[in-house]
Each structure stands twice: as structure tokens, then as C-alpha cells.
Amino acid sequence: MFNISLPRLPSLKGLVGSAGPAVKLPTVEIHDVETAAEKRPRTLKHLLRANHANHSVIYREGRARNGTAELLGAAYMFGASAEQMNEIYDKESEQLEPWRDSPGEISRHDWRDFLGKREYQRAFVDFFEDQLVQYSYDWKKMLDDFLFSGDEPLINNFVAGIGHPLVHLSYAYELKSRTLAIEALALNCCYHNFLHKYLDEPKYTRPSANPTSSLTEIFERVAADKRFDNLFDGPGGANIESVFDHAEEAILEHWNSWQMGSSGRNSGGPTSPTATSSPPPSSTTTPQATPTPSPRPSLTAQFAEAQKLATILLLAKSSSGDRKRRYDFYLSSLLNTTHALRVLLPLIPARWHGPLLRQWLLFALSIFIAQLRPPLRTPSTTEEELVAELEDGRGWHDVGNCVLKGRYSGDVAYVSVLRSFQAAGQTWREDRRFYLASAVRFATEFDGWGGFGRVGGDEEAKIHTRSRAASVVVGDASGMASTADGGGSPYVGGIGISIGGGGGAVSGGGVTGGGANVSSSAGGRTRKGSVTQGRTEEWVGSLTATAPPVLEEEEGLGFPGFPFSGGLRSASGGTAMSASAASAVSANPSGLGASVASIHPEPVRRANRTRKSSSAAERERRRKSGSASSGSASSESVSRR
Template identity: 45%
Template sequence: MFSSFSSFSNPLRFLARSSHQAIDLKSVDIHDVETQHDKRARTLKHLLKLNHANHSILLHNLEFHNHCPHILGSAFLFGSDSEHLNDIYDHESEELEKWKDSPGEISTYDWRDYLGRPEYQRAFVDFFEDELVLNGYDWRKVLDKYLFEGKEPLVNGLIAGLAHPLIHLGYAYELSSREVAMEALGLAATCYSYLHKYLDDDSYTRPSTYSTSSPLNILQRVRDDKRFDGVYDHLGNDLEPLLDKHEDAVLEHWNAWHIADPRKQFEESHQAAAALLVATHKPGIKHDFFLVHLLTSSHAVRIILPLIPAKFHVALVRQWWLLTLAYYIAQLRPNVDLDIIEKCELEGLDWAWVEKLAIGSRYSQDAHYVKALRALKEAGRTWGDDNEFYLKAAVQFGKGFDGWGGFE
């Protein structure tokens, strides 16, 4: 049973033998806000720099994240004018915090000693910006050095902090912003956690008791798995107890994903991400705050894949898949009913309507709402959306949204 699966069970070893394991995607349009001269782009550039100078990347007891570049970038890409971008910045700034000095500085000799210590957020961003100067302000070179080099590269820990380092990195690449890029590195360093070990240590990638190429099939198996009954009794849970006490069960499902056709499997994972947000929602209940991060982080993976070394492609997707399984369990394994999306009546609504919703509705300043709509739109562009799955998901989500839930 495992002979064919085991040859794919470790994507890093397989990639060393076969270059076609790279996920072949065209890059999204890159918007270089540093060089564009129209008023909207200039406004975005100035606001990103203002946020970078004034506001910390972590806030509220170092437990929450600065989403300002995410919603500014999403609104810009949806076509927001300068006035709306300024309004978004003012709204976001109300919740953000000023930078605070770190306990000390960080150097090239000891930077790894401070990984996972959020109180060093200012020091990490300063350190990476010093590296930026030493590399001739080539922010991509700095990203390459710290994300992809070394024994345990930071890229393998991007899902920590509810994947905010990954999401931030996606906007850095798409907006070609060195400020956002240095912030993304700062988040990768300060949010760094035990989760990296599942990618850095090959022993966690091993044959499973079953094998399937379908992420949705695995999610159904997880939903039916009695070993997870009673693990949590409420929503909004930390992942560490799950992976501490039920690691083998989680890894069994994680390793069951058979990635024989990486591009096809990534497409199916993208569909699963949309379904987890939209097809688990029940009328009268607020949408799940944790599940939306699975969609927006999958979107970030889509942005990043064409722009990074091929040997990290499958590993990055599997990293996202581990986070998805863990949060699906932590959010009490809701039923995924694809009929909620597939039977959505569009009644003439199209992507233009979705765009107006994103920048003109009463939720147009809600970062996660706008990001989710943007992720669904880009997914439709990426995969073609011949059956209008992503458009229906966006319409269903947009019409039914009434705030975020999923907490205790």
C-alpha cells in the first residue's frame, strides 16, 4: 500500500531528484509602488512607509499583528482611490501601536538566538534594515538570504503566528515594497515557533495509514476521526495542546496527502481553503475568524510560489496544509457543505459587484473581509473558474457576512 506513496512522502528529497515537482504557476501582476507615478500608487507608497515608520508589527501584548499593509494593498488592487486609502489608514491606525525599544540589539552573530521572542520586534526590523543597506537596498537579496539559506531556513516557519508572516510576505512581493518585506522578515523572526520542526526535520514526514490526493477527502476523514473527539470543547483554541497530545493522529492525516501532480493538488487545496471559510458557514452565525486565515494564507502561497526557489514549493504548500488541518480540528471540525457554494444563485452578480462590495460596503475597512474577497477573486483568475466556484463563493460570503466569530 505504501510503496508508491513513500516515494512522494518527503517532498524535499523528491525535489532533489525531480525538477518537475516545482509548482508551475504564472506570477500575478506585480505592482511596483516605488516606481508607479499615478496618484493612487503614490498614496499607497506613502502610507506603507508611514505605517512602517510609526507602527509596530506586533501589538496588544505582542499577541496581535499589524494588518495595515494587507488591507491597503487589497483595497488598492481592488481599485480604491486615494481618499479611500487614506480613510483605511486612519481607521487602521486607531488600533495600532507605536514602536517600543527592544531590550537590546541583534547582530549577524546572534540573530537566531532571538527567534520567537516578540519583545525584540524593533531590534529584528532594525537588523534586517541594516542588512538591506549592506545589500545595496536589494530587498529580494535580503529575503533570499534569511528565508531560504541555512540549515533551518525561516521559510519553514512562516505559518507561525496564524500565518501572518506568510501573508505579510505575499503583500511584500506583490506590491514590491521593501518596507513590507522587512516587516515580513521581522514577523517571521518574532513569530517563529515549534511548528518549523515539521518541515525542518524529515522524520515527521512518513508514510500514513492511507493515501489520497484530495484535501477535502482528508478533511472529511478528520471530521470522522474519533481520536479528536473531546480534544477541544470550545472555539478559538491554541494549537500546541493538540500537537502535544495528538501529534501522531494529526501527522497521519497530514502525510496522507499524496502530491503526485503538484499544480493540480495546489489547485485543490486552494478550493479547500475557500470551502473552509464559505461552505462551513451557517446562517445567523458569524464567519470564522480563524478559518479566513487559511484562505488568505493560501492566497499568499499562490502569490509567492512563482517568485521563490522551486525546491521550496511543495514544502510551503505542505506547511500551509499542516496549519489547515490543525485549525480545522481546533475549530471543532465543522461540516464542509459544498452545496452552499455550488448552489449559490448569482442572479447577474459578477466580479464587478464583488469589487464594489470590497471597497464600498460597510465592511470595506475590515481587513480580513477585504482580503478574503481579494483571495477569492485571484483564485478565480488563477484557475479559470469556468464553473464560477470562486465567484459564487465570493458572492455567498459577501452577501452573508455580518462580522467575525469563531472565538470562545
């Protein structure tokens, strides 16, 4: 006898604000920078206020958004000093734009009429600052009312703008910053688009003939669905909305096939298939009972699967119109938005967990199709391969060096990806080596963003990729080995340097030579640069090499600046140069530049030191302006105009 399972309408619980399954995770560490007395959090607070007072949240005619707050927040989590955060702010300020007046003002009775109109960004910020006064500066109460109330709550559209409002909102909660809360609301209102209707209107939630609780299976089905063939000539952000113009029925069919899990914490694994169990053999001739399916995985396990799936999609680089096979900018947003959800889910009402994950799934599917459905995994991105390639001595300390001192330390999307890996490794203890290996792979291979398509791709890559100028070319550093102290130890984001031309060399025996040519081997290629004699004072670093930390399993110790219970700890924070090399340096000071370049994981020039020093008074004036303006909405509005 056959048992026929009829299609079931997915439960509407959790979709319209009612009770439903929840993601059960501990709250991330909250940093109250608004009230902290220490220098680091105080510096971050003042810089966030200065950025808010002086720079628009969207610029370049709406094509770019101000990511300074996220860049500063991520750097702070990785342990950036007050001086490093000041440098980040100064560098970012060079490309940002001042506020411009909006065409008109916005009030409580008509603010929804301006949703999606980016030219009203100034008016939205003023509006929410005025509302904050009405809420007696209780920014969380204000967020609750605007995010979760009404027939079309704003929370159902926070993936608009490639997920930037969602990421900004997560930093508002994580740093307890009302300044960032206002900016997140303004960003969401400016980027507001059509995606909200799929969550707001029940008619788009339909029964599925082929339901599944596996997100990976849904993406595999989409990858094989010929209805998405030949929709676009190339990848790019413009395709995201077009997906719904050309194949709305198909994408909604796959979206509705996802069955949300139970509220239990560990009923099933993140990627475990829904298997069936057979009853024990019976000696009677009575027909056996129908096999009972195993419990559906919990919503927590499904969220874990979402983070792992986003990681695999990002790491499995495909050509997708990019000759250089660079990492896909739009796929990075899938990972960064899962990190934002990781921060937000324990802090918001449980009834909204399901809608947020369904919103993310719809967003992820549209990005996946818009980017021409890149491979879900390649032989080099299986979990086993990633963990196997993690060499002894590489750890989160090295990843932190890339965030704070690397060539792309000023690229907000790059830094956000590494921050997402860090937090995922802290959250999913059993997968911490997987996320560390992913961070190492990404940090060492990254060489600018791709995924913009053939037409205008180079221009878009320049807009979205931020790199520091360095006297030694850095990038695609896989396979590089440091020559410091003759050990050949690999460094994340490091450079394997051989000194030639000028007669200089670094080895266990010491340092010789003065001005020298520098070459590095990166993935079979040779890169050349120079270390100029007499300019050694501009190199960041000292005569202490950052030694590769030893990975140890230890309870209670974890990532720098991000403590947690259980994880990988850096057992060796650094080691001095060998005695022979140090004596050689003292005997031959002219070779100092070459030696520092060789032993530092990623040398970075501290340019224009005199100019920065002379601008200290101007920075102080800006920060005071930002701090004073945060006292009230009206005074802040005046200071920016």
C-alpha cells in the same frame, strides 16, 4: 492472484530543498509602487512607509497585528483612489500603537536566539534594515538568504502567527516593496514557533499505510477520526498548539498520507479520484493484466484543490460555539494563505513548492481540528448551489464596492477574503463563476467574525472585527433588494430600503417626503435606521445608481484593477437615475437624503470631515517622515525613536 501494495515512504524531494514537483502558474501582475510615477501607486508607497515608520507591526500585547499594509494593498488592487487610501490609513492609525524600544539589540551572530520573542519586534525591524544596507538595498537577495538558507530556513515556518507573515510576504513581492519585505521577516521571527521542526527534521516524514493524492479525502478522514473527539470544550486559537500536545501522532499520520503530485500541469483534475482503468476484453483465457492506475494529479491541480477546499470550509458556517453562526476567523486564514501561496509560488525556486504546500496542509489540519472539525460542506455550499444562486447582474464591480465602501471595508480579514476570491477566479478560469458566487455569498452574509469560542469569544470578536459606523444598519444582506428606480434589482452588500414614518418613498415614480425612517429586510429580519433631513452632504455617492453589471464571457477583460485573459466583465458600470425620479428630486430637494440612501449600494457616512481636513498638514508631515526614513536604515531608526 492478489496484488499487495506495500506502503511507500513519501519522497523527500522538495522537502529539504532538492528538486521536486512544482506548481506551474503564471506570475500575478506585479505593481512596482516604489518607482511608479502615477498618483495612486505613489500614494500607496508613501502610506506604506508612513505606517512602517510610525506604527508597530504587533500591538495589544501581542494579541493583534498591524494589517494596514494588507488592507491598503487589497484596496489598491480593487482600484481604490488616492483619497480612499488616505482615509483607510487615517482610520487604521486610530487603533494602532507606536513603536516601543526592545529590551536589547539583535546582531547577525545571535538573531536566531530571539526567535519567537515578540517584545523584540523593534529590534528585528532594525536588524533587517541594517542587513538591507549590507545587501546594497537588494531586498530580494536578502530574502533569498534568510528564507532559503541554513539547516532551519525561515520559509519552513511562515504559517506561524495564523499565516500573517506569509500573507505579508506575498504583498512584498506583489508590490515590489522592500518596506513590506522587512516587516514580513520581522513578523515571521516574532511569531516563530514549533511547527518548523516538522519540515526541518526528516524523522517526522514517515511512510503511510493509506496514501492518497486527494486533500479533500484527507480532511474527510480527519473528520471521521475519533482520536480527535472531545479534545476541546470549544473552538479557538489556543487549541492550535494543543492539537499537537494531545494528538501529534494522529495528525502526523494524516499529514504524511498526502502524496504530492507530478510536475505536469494537467495530469488529472483537482478533485478527481485516482481511478483505475481496465484493459479491453480479451478473447483468450490468458489472465488479464493488472489494471494501470491513472496518473497522479499534478501539484498544480492539487494546489487548485487546496484553494477550493479552503473556500468550502469557510462558507460552510457551523455553530462551533458561536450563537450567531458568523464566519470563522481562523478558517478565513486558510483561504488567505492559499492566496499568498498563489502569489509566491511562481516567484520562488521550484524546489520549495512542495515544502510550502506540505507546510500549508499541516497548518490547515491543525486549524480544522482546533475549530472542532466543521462540516466540509453543507447542502447550501455545493459548487452547483453556489453558482445557481448567483443572480444575473451581480459581478466583481459589486464586490469591489463592498471592499471600498461597505460597512466592513476597514476589516483586513474580510477584505483579504474577497481579494483571495478575486485572485482565485482569475487563476482558475474554469471555476471563475464559482469564486464570484463565493465572493457574493460572503460579502452579503458577513456580519462579524466568529470561531473564538464561548469563553472570551465576544471580546475576541471585537478585537478582530472592524466595521464602519453607518446611519443605516448593514449586515447579513442576503435577500436584500434595492428599491431604486422601482426595479428591485439586488445589490451586493446593498440595502432594500422602504421609506416610512416621515412620508417618504422611492420608486420609479419619484421621491417624496423629507426626513424619514428607514427599514431594511435582511434574511427575514427588519433593520431600522434613519436618514436625517439636511445632512445629505455627508452621504458618499451621487445621483447615479450603481447598476448591477451584466455578466458576459469575454476574452481579455476581467476584474477591475486586475486584468487577465478570460473572465467575467462588468458590461454596465452605472446608470443614471430615471428621468421621473430625477425630476421628483429637483421638485422636492428635501427628499434627497432618502433618495441617495435608497440608490447607493451601501451608504456610508463620511464623518468628521472638518477634522480630517484640518489634519492634512499632520498627515503630510507623517508621510514625509516615512518617505525620508526609507532612504537609509539608520535615519529611519532615528525617526521612529
